[in-house]
Every structure is written in structure tokens, then in C-alpha cells.
Amino acid sequence: MKIDQVPQDKKNFRDGEKAPKKVMYVTTDEGQYTQTNSVGWEPENIVLEQAWEDIELQLKEEREKVKSGIVSPISYYMIKNRMDLPILASYAGKWQWQVKRHMKPAVFNKLPQKMLEKYADIFNIPVEQLKNAD
Numbered sequence: 001m002k003i004d005q006v007p008q009d010k011k012n013f014r015d016g017e018k019a020p021k022k023v024m025y026v027t028t029d030e031g032q033y034t035q036t037n038s039v040g041w042e043p044e045n046i047v048l049e050q051a052w053e054d055i056e057l058q059l060k061e062e063r064e065k066v067k068s069g070i071v072s073p074i075s076y077y078m079i080k081n082r083m084d085l086p087i088l089a090s091y092a093g094k095w096q097w098q099v100k101r102h103m104k105p106a107v108f109n110k111l112p113q114k115m116l117e118k119y120a121d122i123f124n125i126p127v128e129q130l131k132n133a134d
Contacts, residue, residue, distance in 0.1 A: 002026060002027055002028075021037040021038060021039055024036055059076070059079055062075055062079050063076055066133045070105075071104070071105065072103050072104060072105050072107070072109075073130055074102050074119055076133055081122075081123055085099060092119065093118075102119075
């Protein structure tokens, strides 16, 4: 792509003007490779907005499951932090089956304080917030 063809379609959502610019590698008129910034590309921005809407829907559904006692707050915060089971288990230093077990409310309610602190640190929230799923 030539330097004068780099898309500069500003984002009209979420971070807006604060959104980071992307570095793109382009060619100059002389055929040399160089770097330049792009503030976005309309099709990419549309897809990103749809992805964020999906995440918001997932979070809403997971919060309802927490309130209904179907899953523990760990499940909600895992999604909120855009993690999956293998990543969360890795951060927690546990097997995946152990973390999955901690997502059961009955097991979560019996977790030792040290384990709750570990999860709170992973999610960068206070333990009380983890317990109450605020």
C-alpha cells in the first residue's frame, strides 16, 4: 500500500479520539518501505463495534447467571477481562478443571481467602468486589 492510500476513517465509538493509532507499513513514492499511522478503516471499525456489542451482551448474560446462582463471579470477570479458561488457569496457577470447578457457586463460596485474593489480583479488583460481582 502506498503512503497516500492509508485509510484514515476515524472511529465514532468507544474510545473515539483516544483510540490508539495503528502502525502500518507502506511504500513511499520511491518504493522504500516506511511506517505511518492510521486512525482506522471503516470496515474494520464496524467489525470492532460489533465485537464490542457481542462482548457487552455476553457480560450481561453472565451477570444474570451470577445473580441467578448458576455460575460464580469468576466466570463473569473472566469474560470481562477477555480471558478464556486456559488463560485464567495459567494466571491462577491451577489446572483448567480446578478453575472450572471454582466457577460453581457452591465451590466458590468455600474458597479460601488466599485463593480469592489470587483471583482478585488477576482481575485487578478488590476481593469484596469479586465476592459481590459488582
